[in-house]
Amino acid sequence: QSALTQPASVSGSPGQSITISCTGTSSDVGGYNYVSWYQQHPGKAPKLMIYDVSNRPSGVSNRFSGSKSGNTASLTISGLQAEDEADYYCSSYTSSSTPYVVFGGGTKLTVL
Amino acid sequence: QLQLQESGPGLVKPSETLSLTCTVSGGSISSSSYYWGWIRQPPGKGLEWIGSIYYSGSTYYNPSLKSRVTISVDTSKNQFSLKLSSVTAADTAVYYCARRSLVLTGEGLDYWGQGTLVTVSS
Numbered sequence: 001q002s003a004l005t006q007p008a009s010v011s012g013s014p015g016q017s018i019t020i021s022c023t024g025t026s027s028d029v030g031g032y033n034y035v036s037w038y039q040q041h042p043g044k045a046p047k048l049m050i051y052d053v054s055n056r057p058s059g060v061s062n063r064f065s066g067s068k069s070g071n072t073a074s075l076t077i078s079g080l081q082a083e084d085e086a087d088y089y090c091s092s093y094t095s096s097s098t099p100y101v102v103f104g105g106g107t108k109l110t111v112l
Numbered sequence: 113q114l115q116l117q118e119s120g121p122g123l124v125k126p127s128e129t130l131s132l133t134c135t136v137s138g139g140s141i142s143s144s145s146y147y148w149g150w151i152r153q154p155p156g157k158g159l160e161w162i163g164s165i166y167y168s169g170s171t172y173y174n175p176s177l178k179s180r181v182t183i184s185v186d187t188s189k190n191q192f193s194l195k196l197s198s199v200t201a202a203d204t205a206v207y208y209c210a211r212r213s214l215v216l217t218g219e220g221l222d223y224w225g226q227g228t229l230v231t232v233s234s
Contacts, residue, residue: 003158034219038159045208045227046151046159051220058216089159093219100174101149101161101219 004029004090004104011110017078020107022090023071028102030071034093037066037075040106041086049088050075077109085111114138116209116225124203124232130196134209134225135189142167142187147212149221150183150194152205160205164212165192199232206230 005023012018022029022037029035033053038046048057050066053073063078073092077084090104120132134148141148149164163173165183173181177196185192196203206229210221 036218036220038221045224046221047224048217048220048222051222052218055218057220057222091159091161091219097175098178099172100163103151103159103161106158 004092004102006088006090006104006107008105009108009110011112012077012080013112014080014082016080017076018080018109020075020077020088020090020109022073022075022092022104024073024092024094024102025071025096027096028092028094029068029073031095032093033068035066035068035073036091037064038089038091039084039086040089046089080111082111085109114211114223116211116223118207118209118225118228120228120230122229122231124199124230125234126200126232127198130194130199130203130230130232132194132207132209132228132230133191134193135191136211137190141185141190141192145213145215147214148185148192149210149212151208151210151221152203153208153227154202154205162194162196162207201232204230204232 037050040046053068054066088107115137124130147164150162180197182195206227208227209225211223
C-alpha cells in the first residue's frame with residue numbers, strides 16, 4: 001500500500017497564500033470525492049480542516065479551501081497566519097482491494 | 113461536547129498483543145451516523161490508518177495490518193477497542209482513536225482522542 005504523495009515542506013510569509021498538493025492514483029484520490037485534510041500542531045492530535053475534497057467543518061476558517069483535479073488534490077491556505085504553521089496531512093478513501101483509508105506522508109508548513 | 117479517550121498499557125513486549133480501549137463520552141457510540149476508528153503515528157513520522165468499526169460491528173482494516181488487527185465495539189460501555197498481535201518495534205507509535213460522522217463530515221475524522229504512546233520493547 002502506497003501513501004499519497006505530498007511535498008515534505010512548504011513555506012510562505014504572513015498574508016500570502018500557499019498550496020499543498022496530494023497526489024494519488026485513480027484508485028484513491030482520482031476515483032472518489034473523499035479527500036480530507038488535517039492540521040497537526042506538535043504534540044497535538046490532528047484536526048480536520050477539509051472533508052470530501054472541498055467542504056469545511058463548522059468552525060474552520062474560510063482561509064482554508066480544498067480542490068481536486070484528476071489524481072491530485074490540493075489544500076490552499078490564504079492570508080497565512082503564524083498559527084497556521086503546522087504539519088498537514090491529506091487522506092483519501094480507497095478500494096483498490098478492500099475499502100480503507102490512505103494518508104499522505106505529511107507536509108511541514110513554515111510561516112516565515 | 114464529545115470526547116474520546118484512549119487507554120491501555122504504554123509498554124508492550126515484542127511478539128505480544130497490544131490492546132487499547134477508546135472511551136466515548138458526551139455522545140452515544142451506537143448511533144447509525146458514525147464510524148469509529150484507530151490511527152497511529154510512529155515518533156517523528158506520518159499518520160497511518162489502522163481500521164474502523166460501525167456500531168453494528170462491521171469492520172474495515174488496513175490491508176497491510178489486517179492479519180494482526182482486531183477492532184471491536186462494546187455499546188454497553190460506550191467503548192471500542194483495538195488489538196494488534198505479534199507486535200515489533202515498528203509498531204511503536206502514538207495511537208489515536210477518532211470518529212467519522214457520515215452526516216456532518218463525510219469521510220473526514222471530526223473528533224480525535226489525545227493519543228497514547230505505546231512503546232514495544234523488552
